[in-house]
Amino acid sequence: MSSKDCGNHGHKKWRKRTRRCCAGLLIFNFFLLVTILIVWAILQPSKPRFVLQDVTVYNFNNTVPNVFSSSFQVTISSRNPNERLGIYYDKLDVYANYRSQQITFSTLIPPTYQGHKDVNIWSPFIYGTDVPIAPYNSIALGQDQAAGTVLLLIKIDGRVRFKIGTFITGKYHLYVRCPAFITLGAKTTGIVVGENAIKYQLVQRCKVSV
Numbered sequence: 444m445s446s447k448d449c450g451n452h453g454h455k456k457w458r459k460r461t462r463r464c465c466a467g468l469l470i471f472n473f474f475l476l477v478t479i480l481i482v483w484a485i486l487q488p489s490k491p492r493f494v495l496q497d498v499t500v501y502n503f504n505n506t507v508p509n510v511f512s513s514s515f516q517v518t519i520s521s522r523n524p525n526e527r528l529g530i531y532y533d534k535l536d537v538y539a540n541y542r543s544q545q546i547t548f549s550t551l552i553p554p555t556y557q558g559h560k561d562v563n564i565w566s567p568f569i570y571g572t573d574v575p576i577a578p579y580n581s582i583a584l585g586q587d588q589a590a591g592t593v594l595l596l597i598k599i600d601g602r603v604r605f606k607i608g609t610f611i612t613g614k615y616h617l618y619v620r621c622p623a624f625i626t627l628g629a630k631t632t633g634i635v636v637g638e639n640a641i642k643y644q645l646v647q648r649c650k651v652s653v
Contacts, residue, residue, distance in 0.1 A: 488605065489524045491557070493649035495597055495621035496520055499642040500633070502570070503625070505588060509581045511546050514570040515539060517597055519621070519649075521565075523557045528605055530557040533614060535601035537567050539623075541593070542580050547571035552599075556606075569597075591630035597621040603653065621649035 495517065502514035517537065523530050535552040538545055550567045557563055576584070587593045599619035605612045623645060626632045633641035 488528050490651045490653050491530055491603075491617075492522045492524060493599070493619045493621065493651055494520045494522075495623060495645050495647040495649055496564075497642055497644050497646075498595075498597070498623050498625065499636060499640055500625060501640050503593075503627070505581065505584050507573075509576055509578050511541075511574050511576050511581070511584065512572050513539070513547060513574075514568070515547070516566060516568050517623075518564065518566045519597070519599070521557065521563045523559060523561050526559050528607055529559060531555075531604040531606065531611070532557065532563075532617075533602045533604060535565075535599055535617070537565075537569055537597065537599050539569055539571075540596040540598055541576070542583060544576055544580055546574055546576060546595075548574075549600075552601075588627055591626055591628045593625045593627065595623045595625060597623050597649075599649075615653050618652040619649050621647055623647065 497518045499516040500514075501516070502512055504512040519537070521532075532552070532555050534554065536549040537552060538549045539547040547569045548571055550569045552565050552567055555563060584593065598621070599617070601617045601619075602614045603617045604614055623643070625643060631641065633643045636642045
């Protein structure tokens with residue numbers, strides 16, 4: 444009888460310790476979460492702001508049905524609006540879309556750090572040679588070219604981290620969407636900057652999601 448009582452007593456003590464450890468862990472996690480929320484509210488972090496400054500068109504060829512070749516240089520500026528928060532751009536892929544279809548290969552922008560209130564400017568080349576496009580997009584692109592205006596979407600997909608003092612957060616997905624209106628033929632608003640190259644000054648604010 445006594446041996447059974449000792450066994451039950453030990454089991455009860457173990458259960459009490461387990462409950463205390465769980466309760467302590469929950470309380471610690473609660474206070475940690477509250478601290479993070481308070482710090483986040485004080486800092487009031489804002490998403491980076493992107494602007495598509497200009498697009499230079501070197502090649503824009505849709506003469507072969509369902510195949511598109513193009514070459515652009517885009518100038519994109521990024522501004523960190525935060526006073527106490529830095530941004531690590533770990534990976535940024537830039538490419539062009541037409542009617543929800545990617546028409547160029549992705550160009551990688553080198554990783555960089557953006558300090559408080561800093562501005563970064565990138566001018567990557569994006570291009571696609573004999574890129575297959577959907578038949579309905581090929582027809583729509585021909586119609587847009589004939590009308591003299593083509594709407595492209597310059598996209599940036601990447602990963603970012605935020606730095607608060609010495610603390611660095613985990614990685615977040617960054618999605619940037621910049622509309623670019625390209626006028627062609629007699630309606631062009633671009634400036635000839637070289638042989639078969641036309642530069643369009645856009646200064647178009649981009650939509651940013653993190």
